[in-house]
Amino acid sequence: MNHEMRTPMHAVIALSSLLQETDLTAEQRLMVETILKSSNLLATLINDVLDLSRLEDGSLQLEEATFNLHSLFREVLNLITPVASVKKLSLTSHLASDLPMYAIGDEKRLMQTILNVVGNAVKFSKEGCMSITAFIAKPECFRDPRIPDFLLVPRCDVTTASSSEECVRVVSLEHEVVFMDVCTGLDGYELAVRIHEKFTKHQDRPLIVALTGNTKRVTKENCMMVGMDGLILKPISVNKMRGVLSELLERRVLCETV
Known part of the structure; x- marks a missing residue:
């Protein structure tokens, strides 16, 4: 399948490149350039389809x-x-x-x-x-703007942070839960450890819930190992957040009564 899909497209690209070197009118040259650019983009799409497994496991470079x-x-x-x-x-x-x-x-x-x-x-x-x-984009543009809106539905007070350093600085005992975006290239695991270190008692610290769209690299087991309490897979929804929070708060109440 790899060879059969790439070979015809490579022929189109090669012949378009050769045609570009011939005597053409301005209109013809524009057409050939458009064909060449579109063919290169289509070749990239074909490569993506053929490399789908690499995309899914996050190994695409x-x-x-x-x-x-x-x-x-x-x-x-x-x-x-x-x-x-x-x-x-x-x-x-x-x-x-x-x-x-x-x-x-x-x-x-x-x-x-x-x-x-x-x-x-x-x-x-x-x-x-x-x-x-x-x-x-400014730093605040990198966070998911929908998260505060979701939390405002049940009338929660929301504090946002655009970086790990800011999160460690602003999180306090007044916060009951920290929703943390964890994806390739972000130090979400390290941030969870630092939040643990900031609070002396396990019961006193806020709950930590990871948010991710990468189910291959970010697993519930990995999150639990660094002290996170829960995991929500994107796309984010009110029901997902409500379900995880209900489970975690119920678990915390049981722990405190034991």
């Missing part, structure tokens, strides 16, 4: 190379605009003034992600206009 971030957004616009025009949709882009010209990362996968988001917007829109806006 992203490339780290310098690329032109502004050019990437221009290419996305060039690829999507023809599709949007067919549906009479207006598509524009806005790059923030502080957005750097160059970035380090996996250019193909970033483009793939943006194309997927914008492509779906075009696909499911019947009329109107769309705008691609790129800016540098």
Whole structure:
């Protein structure tokens, strides 16, 4: 399956590259460039499908190379605009003034992600206009904005922290539970240990509940080993949070009465 899927796409890419070197009109050259860019993106998608097992176990390695971030957004616009025009949709882009010209990362996968988001917007829109806006996210943008909203449903007082250091600093005996995002690259396990160290008695510390979408690397057993009390798998819902909290609070009451 690997060979059968990759070979035809490699032929399209190779022949498009050769065609690009011939004498073409401006319109023909634009068409060939679009074919080549689209083929490269499709090749990336094929690789993702074939490497699905690596994606699931978290072993997929992203490339780290310098690329032109502004050019990437221009290419996305060039690829999507023809599709949007067919549906009479207006598509524009806005790059923030502080957005750097160059970035380090996996250019193909970033483009793939943006194309997927914008492509779906075009696909499911019947009329109107769309705008691609790129800016540098502030630290508070990295947390899941839905979590405080979920907690406000049962009228809870919520404190948020955008980093491990801030969490250790602000958590206190006034807090009954800490919801902690744990994913690849974040030190959630270490943070749980540090929260334990901050409080002398086990009963006095807040409950610690891990939040994760990575079921391969983050397991309930791993969380329990570092002193966490529970685990919620994403996507997060009110019922999931309510169920875990009810179980943990009931367990704590039983421990205190023994």
